[in-house]
Amino acid sequence: MEKIEVKNLQTENEWLKRQIATLKEVNETIVVDLNLEEVTQKIVDSIVELFGYLGGTLFLANQKSGTVYSHTVSNTRLIKRAVEKLDKPITEHTTPIIDPENLIGRTVAEGKSFRSVQLSDFIVPTVSARTADVIQRMTRMKLTISYPLKYGSKTIGAWMFHVKKSSLSEEENKLMQLFSDQISIAIYNARLYSRVQDQVEELDAKTKDLGSLLTVTQQAIRSLEPNEVAQNIVNAVPEKLKHLEFVAGLIVDYDMKSSKVVPRTITRVPITEKALDIIGKPLNEFTQQLDLANPSTLIGRSIVTREIQMSDELEEFVAPYVPKRAARAAQKAMNVGTIISVPMVVRGEVVGAFVFFANRNPHTITDRERDLMMAFANNMGLAIENARLYKIIEEKAEELEEKNEYLKRLDETKSNFLSITSHQLRTPISGIKGYLSMLAEGDFGKLETKQQEIVDMNLLNVERLVKLIDMFLNVSRIEAGRLNLEKAPTDMMAMIEDVVRTLGQEAERKGLTLSVEKPNRKLPNPVIDEEKMRQVVLNLVDNASKYTKEGGITIIPSATRKVFKIEVRDTGIGLDEADAQQLFGKFVRAGGGAKINANGSGLGLFIIKKIVEAHGGRVWVESDGVGRGSSFFVEIPLRAETAKAEETA
Numbered sequence: 001m002e003k004i005e006v007k008n009l010q011t012e013n014e015w016l017k018r019q020i021a022t023l024k025e026v027n028e029t030i031v032v033d034l035n036l037e038e039v040t041q042k043i044v045d046s047i048v049e050l051f052g053y054l055g056g057t058l059f060l061a062n063q064k065s066g067t068v069y070s071h072t073v074s075n076t077r078l079i080k081r082a083v084e085k086l087d088k089p090i091t092e093h094t095t096p097i098i099d100p101e102n103l104i105g106r107t108v109a110e111g112k113s114f115r116s117v118q119l120s121d122f123i124v125p126t127v128s129a130r131t132a133d134v135i136q137r138m139t140r141m142k143l144t145i146s147y148p149l150k151y152g153s154k155t156i157g158a159w160m161f162h163v164k165k166s167s168l169s170e171e172e173n174k175l176m177q178l179f180s181d182q183i184s185i186a187i188y189n190a191r192l193y194s195r196v197q198d199q200v201e202e203l204d205a206k207t208k209d210l211g212s213l214l215t216v217t218q219q220a221i222r223s224l225e226p227n228e229v230a231q232n233i234v235n236a237v238p239e240k241l242k243h244l245e246f247v248a249g250l251i252v253d254y255d256m257k258s259s260k261v262v263p264r265t266i267t268r269v270p271i272t273e274k275a276l277d278i279i280g281k282p283l284n285e286f287t288q289q290l291d292l293a294n295p296s297t298l299i300g301r302s303i304v305t306r307e308i309q310m311s312d313e314l315e316e317f318v319a320p321y322v323p324k325r326a327a328r329a330a331q332k333a334m335n336v337g338t339i340i341s342v343p344m345v346v347r348g349e350v351v352g353a354f355v356f357f358a359n360r361n362p363h364t365i366t367d368r369e370r371d372l373m374m375a376f377a378n379n380m381g382l383a384i385e386n387a388r389l390y391k392i393i394e395e396k397a398e399e400l401e402e403k404n405e406y407l408k409r410l411d412e413t414k415s416n417f418l419s420i421t422s423h424q425l426r427t428p429i430s431g432i433k434g435y436l437s438m439l440a441e442g443d444f445g446k447l448e449t450k451q452q453e454i455v456d457m458n459l460l461n462v463e464r465l466v467k468l469i470d471m472f473l474n475v476s477r478i479e480a481g482r483l484n485l486e487k488a489p490t491d492m493m494a495m496i497e498d499v500v501r502t503l504g505q506e507a508e509r510k511g512l513t514l515s516v517e518k519p520n521r522k523l524p525n526p527v528i529d530e531e532k533m534r535q536v537v538l539n540l541v542d543n544a545s546k547y548t549k550e551g552g553i554t555i556i557p558s559a560t561r562k563v564f565k566i567e568v569r570d571t572g573i574g575l576d577e578a579d580a581q582q583l584f585g586k587f588v589r590a591g592g593g594a595k596i597n598a599n600g601s602g603l604g605l606f607i608i609k610k611i612v613e614a615h616g617g618r619v620w621v622e623s624d625g626v627g628r629g630s631s632f633f634v635e636i637p638l639r640a641e642t643a644k645a646e647e648t649a
Helices: 002-032 038-052 076-084 103-110 129-139 170-220 226-242 270-279 298-305 324-334 367-440 449-477 492-509 529-546 575-583 604-614 640-648
Strands: 053-063 069-075 092-096 114-116 142-153 153-165 248-253 260-266 308-310 339-347 349-358 513-516 554-560 563-570 618-623 630-637
Touching: 038 053, 038 076, 038 153, 038 170, 053 103, 069 076, 069 103, 069 153, 076 129, 092 103, 103 142, 103 153, 103 298, 103 575, 129 575, 142 170, 153 170, 170 260, 170 324, 226 248, 226 367, 248 270, 260 298, 260 349, 270 324, 298 308, 298 339, 324 575, 339 367, 349 367, 367 449, 449 630, 492 513, 492 529, 492 563, 529 554, 529 563, 529 604, 529 630, 604 630
Parallel strands: 513 554
Antiparallel strands: 053 069, 053 153, 069 092, 114 142, 142 153, 248 260, 248 349, 308 339, 339 349, 554 563, 563 630, 618 630
């Protein structure tokens, strides 16, 4: 009796050792192995072997789809034979979580263990009741039991074991609960690790894709000739997109006006050269006339729909423009399994398509790769379009340069004409002016009143003509760069007062006041060309007088440590902002100026600006608007600025 008890104790002790060893092995698997398939397979097989079960199956829950699916089946012989009886792989069998008739679904939904002597209670309706009964008879199982796999408050799956006996001991049941908790941790960690690995792999793939895209872009922009850019791009496809098994690329252009699709260029490698030899015509001869309502090719369809089009048959992209038989032969020569047409969209418009040739099955193309191809096509389309626009700009620039040179020559001829004409006119005009002056002064006898008026009027017109000739001469000198300055320290106040005396009588005749607002202190003497600056002040006052009907003109001199400033303020017609910005241009007059003074040349302010700038200064105008008068300002630098301006004049 004692021997039997000792033997039973030894047997129980051996079994306990095996339990501990299995538990230790499971723990090591959980800690070391993070591969979900390997973890679950090892644990299920270990449990089945330890307890001598007929077999076991591990299920995982998919909460999004609301189903439980078979993930791992034990490698026992009977279970393998049973699985062979199924109509599809065990991993494709799913069970609704909410199915009240299925104990696996209830195990996950309710988070508790179930047992039954009928296998069908666990696998019907996923497997028919008849198949379940056949499997149960074939394996001679007497009991099936399920345990929930919980991680925290969530049930992440279940496992099911098939037993030869009709019940489990309390110790065995507790041990199974313990294993359930441990495998739940293992599954959660393995799933988490798997997701991280997937993300890392995806990140690596994206990094490689972006690197390839960047490299191709860099190669594309090495040239600014459109055809060369396109050729560089397609030639880079087999090298830079090799990890995607892309062996060649084709770029086609789309002309919206004619609705024509024209092949531009293809990767120059032996397989494409062989394909082109088979087709027997140059690439650009295969122009497709695009029917926008019903595109006849997948290239056309990708352009119309702005979506990627994919097929394993080249003829769908090129027939009937390329005979089907030739297309099949060309595809065989290239040894490609997938052709992909991607629209090239630039600034919202489809400019063509990029056709990829890949040595792989169409079903293996992922969404990430689709996104890459779309980005690639759009970026490359932009590179080609930019090169095309640059080419147009370059051609236009050359054309403009030629026209500019012509205009320069024309302008030079005009300036020479003005200069020569003005010089030629001065001599006879001077003679006419002299005789008119003698007539006016009575050198040839006293004139009658009417005769005197006519002579005075003609003398005035001659004076105006002399001023106009001088103005043209000044413009021609300025444009020829011959505006020479003879600078010396000048008493500006004395010069301004002399201008007022000179023009005061004419202003008074018009009913206007002309005055100088004298400063509170003595102003410094700038180093200037006195005669030319006198012309500036005279012209500004004369200009103000022409466009002022009533009121007056005030000259306001002032100075700072750096500049001498003159303001000529009037109560005249004023200016709007648009006129003020362009008033100092050549032959420019304010909008209302011509109505008041039709004889203006539009050159006076231009000459003023050039004289002031030659002194290193600046001139500008300010006005509160039409009818509110104007203020013209001149600033001339003192000392250091003056010296610098003198050097560059």
